[in-house]
Amino acid sequence: AQKITQTQPGMFVQEKEAVTLDCTYDTSDQSYGLFWYKQPSSGEMIFLIYQGSYDEQNATEGRYSLNFQKARKSANLVISASQLGDSAMYFCAMRGMDSSYKLIFGSGTRLLVRP
Amino acid sequence: EAQVTQNPRYLITVTGKKLTVTCSQNMNHEYMSWYRQDPGLGLRQIYYSMNVEVTDKGDVPEGYKVSRKEKRNFPLILESPSPNQTSLYFCASRGRYYEQYFGPGTRLTVT
Numbered sequence: 704a705q706k707i708t709q710t711q712p713g714m715f716v717q718e719k720e721a722v723t724l725d726c727t728y729d730t731s732d733q734s735y736g737l738f739w740y741k742q743p744s745s746g747e748m749i750f751l752i753y754q755g756s757y758d759e760q761n762a763t764e765g766r767y768s769l770n771f772q773k774a775r776k777s778a779n780l781v782i783s784a785s786q787l788g789d790s791a792m793y794f795c796a797m798r799g800m801d802s803s804y805k806l807i808f809g810s811g812t813r814l815l816v817r818p
Numbered sequence: 819e820a821q822v823t824q825n826p827r828y829l830i831t832v833t834g835k836k837l838t839v840t841c842s843q844n845m846n847h848e849y850m851s852w853y854r855q856d857p858g859l860g861l862r863q864i865y866y867s868m869n870v871e872v873t874d875k876g877d878v879p880e881g882y883k884v885s886r887k888e889k890r891n892f893p894l895i896l897e898s899p900s901p902n903q904t905s906l907y908f909c910a911s912r913g914r915y916y917e918q919y920f921g922p923g924t925r926l927t928v929t
Contacts, residue, residue, distance in 0.1 A: 736916050748908060748920035755915065769852045794861075803876055804849060804865040806918055 705730045707809035709794050715815050716785045722771070724780040724812045726795030732756075735797055737778040738806065739769065742792040751793075754778055782814075790816045820845045824909050824921035831899055831928055838839065839894045839924050841909030847919075849912035850892040851876065854905040855923075861908070867892055899928040 706729040716722035728737065739751040754762045754769045762769040770779040782789055792813050796806040822843045831837055843850065851866035853876075863876030867886040880904055883895040893910075896903060904927050910918040 738917055740920075746906060746923045746925070748910075748923070750917050750919055753915050758879065761881060779860050803851075803863060803866050804916060805851065805853075805866065805876060808861045808862070810860060 705732075705797060705800060705807050707797055707807055709795055709809035709812050711812045712810075713813040713815070715817055716782075718787060718788075718816055719784055721781060722785055722814065724782070724793050724795075724814065726778045726780065726809060728778060728795070728797055730776075730797065730800070732800050735800075737769070737771070738761050738796045738798075739767070739778075739780045740794045740796060740808075742790075742794065742811070743788075744791070748757045748794075750778070772777050785816045787816050787818060792812060819918070821833065822909055822911055824924050827922060828925045830927045830929065832868075833900055834898050837896050837899060837926075839896075839907060839909075839926070840904035841892045841894065841921055842928060843888050843892075843909075843911040843919070844890065845911060845913070846889065846918070847891050847911035848889065849884070851884070851910050851912075851918065852892070852894050853908045853910065853920075854878065855908065856905050864907075876916070899926075901928050904928050 735741040735756045737754045741749045752764045768781045792811045799805040848869045852864040853861045865884040867873045905926045909921040
C-alpha cells in the first residue's frame with residue numbers, strides 16, 4: 704500500500720532563513736508523482752510543487768524546491784528565505800495507484816515563521 | 819484566472835435538510851473530485867469523475883451523491899445530511915501532471 708510519512712508535526716523557522724520539511728514515501732509503483740501543498744489558516748489547499756519519479760532534476764518553483772532522493776524514498780520540501788506568510792500547514796502527497804487518481808496525503812507539518 | 823470555485827464557503831444546516839455544494843473549474847480539466855478533511859483523519863476522497871457523465875465512488879461515498887452533466891461543474895449533494903458529515907469539503911480538478919487544484923473549501927456544520 705502507498706503511504707506518505709511526515710515526521711515533523713511542527714517546526715519553527717526565523718524569517719529570511721531556509722527550512723526543510725521532511726517527507727518519506729512508500730510505493731511499489733515505478734512511475735509516480737509527488738506533490739506538496741500549503742494550507743494556511745484560512746483553509747484553502749494550495750498546490751506548490753510537483754516531482755515526477757523519472758525526473759532527473761529536482762523540481763523548483765520560486766522559493767520552493769523539492770529535494771528528491773529516490774533511493775531513500777524521500778521528497779523533502781525546501782523553502783528558501785522564509786516569509787511570515789509561509790506560516791501554514793504543509794502536506795506532502797502522492798498520486799494513488801488505482802483508477803481513482805486520488806491523492807494520498809501525509810499528516811502534515813505546521814510551520815511557524817518567527818519575525 | 820485559472821481556478822476552482824465552490825459555493826457556499828460556509829454552511830450551517832440541520833439534520834435531514836438536503837443541500838448541494840457547487841463546484842466549477844475553468845481549466846477545461848476532465849478529471850474532478852471531492853474530498854473531505856477531518857482532524858486526525860486527513861483528506862479522504864468522496865467521489866471522482868473522469869469526464870462528463872462518468873463518476874465513481876472514492877473512499878468515503880456513503881451519504882453523498884454527485885453528478886457531472888457539464889465538464890466544468892461537479893456538484894456534491896447531501897440528500898439527508900447527518901452530524902457526522904460536519905467537515906471541511908474540497909473540490910479539485912486535475913492538471914496534466916496529476917496535480918490537483920483545490921477549491922477554497924466549504925465548511926459544513928450539520929446540527
